[in-house]
Amino acid sequence: MKNIKKTLRKTALACLMGSFFLISIDSIAQHRGGGGGARRGGGTISRPATQSRPAVSRTSGSSGINRPTTANRPGSNGSGTQISRPSTGSNSKIANNNRNSNNVNRNNTGNRNTNISGNTVNRNNINVDRSRDITINNNHNTVVRRNTVIYTRPPYRYGGYRYNTFHPYYFHPYHPYYWGPVWHPWGFFVATLAVTAIVVSVESTQYHYDQGVWYAPSNGGYTAVPAPVGGTVNNIPSGAETVNTGTVNNYYYGGTYYEKDGSSYKVVPPTAGTIVENLPEGGKEVTIGDVKYVKFGETYYQPIQVDGKSKYEVVLVEEDK
Template identity: 55%
Template sequence: MKRLLNKVSSIGKTTIALILIISICDLSNTFAQRRGGGGRASRPAGHAGGMNRPASRPANTGGINRPNNNVGNRPNINNRPNNNGGINRPNNTVNNNGNRNNGNRNNGNRTNINSGNTNVNINVNNRNTYVRQNNYRPYTRPPYVYGGRSFYSYHPYFYHPYHPFYWGPAWHPWGFFVAALATTAIVVTVANQQYHYDQGVYYQQSNGGYTVVQAPVGATVTTIPSGAQTVVVQGAGTTTTNNYYYGGTYYEKSDGGYTVVPPTAGSIVTSLPEGGKETKVGDVTYVKVGETYYQPIQQDGKDVYEVVKVDEVKTP
């Protein structure tokens, strides 16, 4: 009996030892798997030679840890200013209708005239309105001085209201727009600028039509309207020059016909065009057409206007 108990005890001890060995092996394998050792299948994928490198390393060609130079992540070239060759220059894009925006300004009396692809500023009031001095006829009356300027005239001031004159359906004031010209219109070029002339009126092409402008000094036409007024410019003694006046424009006879000239100081006209403005200068009211001053006077009992010469007062 004692021998049997010793045998059972020996078997129990062996069993317990086996159980402990098995348990220790299982724990060892589990611990080894957790540490990543002992098997290739447990290594992170994508690394050669079994080196224990981080699996989260960025993917780069050749395994070099360079910044991601993916071209798709570069700034969008299309977001650069639109310039030839991709150079970062100021954007010189062309605006609608191919017209470049070159100083398209609205300066007081200026009217923007769009001619083809170029913006042309036509000054509808101040163009070529300077006054020619009559060097052969000195003034016998003292000037009217006001505001630092001297206003010369040959005749005494006689106020009468300004009423624009109507030269008929073919005549239009400065700034007037027409969609098309009559077939009688001709082309006149002055200082490399092209104008269209028809029945005493000058036009320049604008966007979608033509705009009336002041007659350019130097333009020569073969004929002027039959209603033109003869203006006698008196010189020294019996010397006189005949100008021709129509619609606010002055002409002199020339070899090619009639050439546009500035008004001569002292010239007297019976009518002024639309677009003039009564301008108060001290106690005197002039009519200003463009930059030309006209003094209201009376001659032979009729209300007329004299071209005034204006000078800056010179201080000693």
């Protein structure tokens, strides 16, 4: 009997220690596994332990980047069933919409820039009065008569040409001069002429002359033009100034040079070395090397200073051989 009792005690003690050992192992497993046993159970709700960013994938049939829209959500039965949403169509539409809106914006911007550029060009064309560029009968006042006086200063050489003047270059800005209300600059258009206008024929071409201004018929009216060389009139405006060419006196008014011819006045080309104080509209400032001239047709005027006053001298331009 004693042996049986000892055997039963040993067996009970072994069972008790085995149960305690199993309970301890299970407890340690749960502690280290973070509830892994709960995930293995069929009746409990499982949550994903970590969140990872879905990888961006490109599909061969899509023009943009498709973001995966399938979401791994646990099912109601706790089995972690994957619920998927079809996303290819929706993402493609969004991408296409974005691309279309960008294209529309770019096109609008381009059109807007084109319009601005076009307006700028138009404004410049309107502001520039091309009729005053003296393209009408431009050949009439371009020939420069050579002066018989010998130049004592060396010419300015540039680009294969010699620019001869009696006075040194002294820059001052070109400001067109206005000779009064009865004078009109070259390119000015009038519908009718005053009764004092006369007809002057020069080389089979008829001009109209009135108070120092020469006109040519154009567009149902008359346009002020450079005076034709050789044109002769009986009177010139009282405001004409006398300019010395070095050989004879000329009379200068409104950009035109006259020479006394008996009882009349004949239009002549400017003489090299002639000095005038004022120039009319229609000239262009041109830079040649280090010198800025005012050019009418092919006639160059060099800015100079005489007795402290800003004036212009007619330049003799020659080919530098």
